[in-house]
Amino acid sequence: xxxxxxxxxxxxxxxxxxxxxxxWTARNLLVFENRQNPAATVVSKACSSGREWLQAQVxxxxxxxxxxxxxxxxxxxxxxxxxxxxxxxxxANHRAGLGWCFTDLQATVIQEQSRALxxxxxxxxxxxxxxxxxxxxxxxxxxxxxxxxxxxxxxxRAIYSKSYPVELFxxxxxxxxxxxxxxxCFISFVGREHNAAADSLAKAALSxxxxxxx
Numbered sequence: 172x173x174x175x176x177x178x179x180x181x182x183x184x185x186x187x188x189x190x191x192x193x194x195w196t197a198r199n200l201l202v203f204e205n206r207q208n209p210a211a212t213v214v215s216k217a218c219s220s221g222r223e224w225l226q227a228q229v230x231x232x233x234x235x236x237x238x239x240x241x242x243x244x245x246x247x248x249x250x251x252x253x254x255x256x257x258x259x260x261x262x263a264n265h266r267a268g269l270g271w272c273f274t275d276l277q278a279t280v281i282q283e284q285s286r287a288l289x290x291x292x293x294x295x296x297x298x299x300x301x302x303x304x305x306x307x308x309x310x311x312x313x314x315x316x317x318x319x320x321x322x323x324x325x326x327x328r329a330i331y332s333k334s335y336p337v338e339l340f341x342x343x344x345x346x347x348x349x350x351x352x353x354x355x356c357f358i359s360f361v362g363r364e365h366n367a368a369a370d371s372l373a374k375a376a377l378s379x380x381x382x383x384x385x
Contacts, residue, residue, distance in 0.1 A: 190217045191335075195344045249276060251316045255361060256305040257369035258297035258323075259377040265290055266380055267297035270372025271305035273314070283368065284308060285376035292338060298323040299342040301373065302358070306349040315354040320361035322370070327360035 193216045197208040256271040267288050273281040286304065291297050302321055309317050321327055329335055335343045350356040363370065 190214070191340055192344070193217045195341070199348070251276065251318050251355060252281065252309070252314050253318050253320065254305050254309060255320045255322075255366050255369040256298075256301040257321070257366055257373045258294065258301040259370075259373040260291060260294040260297045261377060265292065266377060267291040267294075267300070268373040268375065268377030268380070269297065269301035269304055270369045270374075270376060271301060271308065272368040272372065273309070274368075280368070282308075282312075283372055285372040287376045287380045295323065295325055295336075296338060296342065298326045299339050299346070301369075302326070303342055303345050303349070306346060306352075310349060310352050317353055317356055319356070319358045320366070321358070322361055322363045322366040324360050327358065330358050 190213070193213045197213050200206040200208060253274045253276065254271060255274075256269070258270070259268040261267070268285060269288065270283075270285040272283045275281060284304075288297075288300065291300070298321060302319060305319060306317075309319075326339075329339060330343060330346065333347075346358075350358070
């Protein structure tokens with residue numbers, strides 16, 4: 172009985188995230204496929220997903236990782252394209268410059284792009300939007316095997332742990348859905364010293380502000 176109560180309590184705690192996820196997928200089905208899901212089905216799926224997720228969580232000491240091993244690194248693949256993204260944000264007018272750069276493993280630049288946006292609520296939202304724009308561009312090219320990197324540790328941690336802050340929920344759901352478009356897709360943190368090109372593109376877009384429709 173005690174275990175059952177604990178499980179119910181933990182499902183209730185994480186239910187909000189699963190409800191948001193199922194509402195988001197139901198919305199996408201309606202918008203893109205003209206398919207409707209009844210509200211009862213959405214709630215039922217959220218509860219079921221929450222239980223399955225909790226049952227898969229095994230609290231072992233191996234889950235606790237040293238800070239330097241916080242983000243895994245994928246195996247080296249010679250056919251992978253690297254994509255670094257970054258954002259520059261102004262607290263004065265809530266404008267943001269986004270930049271992203273595609274390179275091969277030898278650091279040869281394949282493509283660089285940037286854009287400016289208005290009405291961005293925080294630097295973290297700007298970082299998430301920069302990565303989403305990079306993923307959209309990779310899909311358009313199309314690139315099939317991409318390693319996306321950001322110098323925002325907070326963003327990488329949210330994506331890596333699938334713990335989505337409310338302000339980022341919609342953008343991170345888009346990123347998660349877009350990631351399934353690639354044969355190989357990996358997202359990780361990269362130090363600022365290795366992200367100079369994307370940083371310069373983002374700052375230039377912000378300084379020469381010409382907002383894109385968003």
